[in-house]
Amino acid sequence: MAVYEKQDMSNTDTPIIGILGWEARKNNALSQLGHLPGDIAHPTTFSFPVLYKRIEGAYHETVIMKPSAKVLRAMIDAAKEMERNAVKAIMTDCGFNAIFQQELANAVDIPVFASSLIQIPLLHLMLKEGQQIGIITAYQEYLTAEHLKKVGVSENIPVCILGLDNTEFSKVRSDSLAIMDVDKFEKEVLSVAKRLVDENREVGAIVLECTDLPPFAATIRRETGLPVFDIVTLAHMVYETIAGDRWGKGKNV
Template sequence: MSEVKPQLGVILCDLDSYPVDYIECLTPDASGISDNPVGFFENPASWQGLPVAYAVARGARVEPLVNGEPEAIEAFWSASEKLAHCPLVITDCGFFFYARKDMRQTANVITSGLDLLPIASVLTSKDIGVLTVSESLASKLLGDHVLSSRLVIAGMEAEPGWSTMLTNDHALGNGWDQALLKEGVAAVAKREFGPGGRLANIGVLVLECTLLPEFRQEIRKYTDVPILDVASFALNALGKGFDAGAPAAGSSATLSQ
């Protein structure tokens, strides 16, 4: 019997550089929808062997999306219909969480890492940290959230390169690269998790921005709290997760099934 490989669906913001509205990448070496490097959701090699289907939410330009404008949210629903065949669908921007504000059901879709806030709330009695591309925009988005009184929000927008991610055209090389983004993450994590930092006493950290999961190990240098993000959730839900099929060091057997 051949190995079952469930297909991950990814809804993408509307960028001019995307040549098509829908594409399936069945192998990690398949041609993706952009030239962004591994670590970005648009690169199929980021998904550790999972086949991926991409649907561009045409009309969900970045600037309208991060402000929750209706045309961007309608574009989300249209894109989600194209991915109805996928057992799990995620998005490439945490501000698709605005879709939670209407009463339609998302079925197989996790709109954002912010969908993981209820899980965070049962992991700790302390405050919950949210690391986001924009503190002001995330504060607006989460102002009426049931957990708002427990949220401590820190943003990346003041760090070099990160503000570009809030514009409609944030193509590779347009004022940023991965090394610059990583430096920004390290600076914010060191400051906010350090003495007197806003995240120093949280019990869980949730990553809103989908650029942040690739820098989890950098964040981990500064905190021991659980870190929740949508990319790790998807890889564990559809991929091999904890059971990678190899025994742990010093073990004579794999985990029982």
Template structure:
């Protein structure tokens, strides 16, 4: 069994392309890939062929690559598995069945619990990289009354959305992410003043979570919160 002092979070990462000079940019503060985001070590494996475009759109052919990368992480000592894209939840069941460690591929796993946390008529706002591809099956909410309390907003068409589709992807523009996310939240709250909690689907959004908590004055949950909780549960 992995000891408490050496246990690591295993992170499945998407393809980013080779940047000029061959050196990847330093992950932004708050990012799931930034070592300072966690009190425990994290290790990474790239999911071969998994680019933002085909992961978000839901290419089923990626599943074997997700499983293979997850197994490599476990072989390297990962005590739990997560990912850098919330749309990877499509492969949650397959990866969880393939490895014998906890698997939390997406913050969307938190949505049913948040609906219980917030009493009706309070609503949960799900902020996503691309709302056009956040299909109903990814939400995990079957009850129509509960589904009516979930509102979805995306930043598709914004600068960060375009940046992530580039090969190689450029360094994160934190100001652009914050602006896109804040604008989306403002639109959602204008239409749904009952919003009581915000859930970030996108694993890039934790970089602006602290700023959004201050400006929106609402609880904000993201993938890093789920990773911390999962790692804290492991002996």
């Protein structure tokens, strides 16, 4: 289904979910991931139309390393504009936007899910007592307790976190890699997932923080035997609640 940039929309386009995104990817290696089905930017990832709005000034430093109040204000303005354009829910293209979840949700009257991490409290209730939720993140050192708190993850919810340090992804982010070896990166992601499970035997489910990881979710699920949740699984669940009509009953409502 189409992924619309705002300037590409016509009056007949009806995006269901809006995506608040980073500035255009200038790194060619990183943009390779956007060509993979399952990536948040790939047109086949969603079975419904979405509206993608790039936020000026939103990038690695202003979202992950030092969350910027200026970027948050720009995201809020964009979210309000999306709501005026009849978008039914809003998500973002980086899991670290969890830090902005409450502010974004309070700014509009439609559902906002800024990060895949918002699923963790639900998973905690789904798992038996003592089981952990494993988180695979782009940057372990920057994913803080405050990020988790902002999406409702209390201290009594057992989580374990492992990052993509020393992988193709980290090299791309540091601009030390011009072309990404995607096959190698998939193996590295799988290695991180296996290590997460091997080092934490009570993991009952895995959440992928990074929105570039859903293309590899099936591989992780197959190799670990665990359910894997990400921003795409969440988006499809939200879509079903706001516009789903599997049995054609909505036509007469």
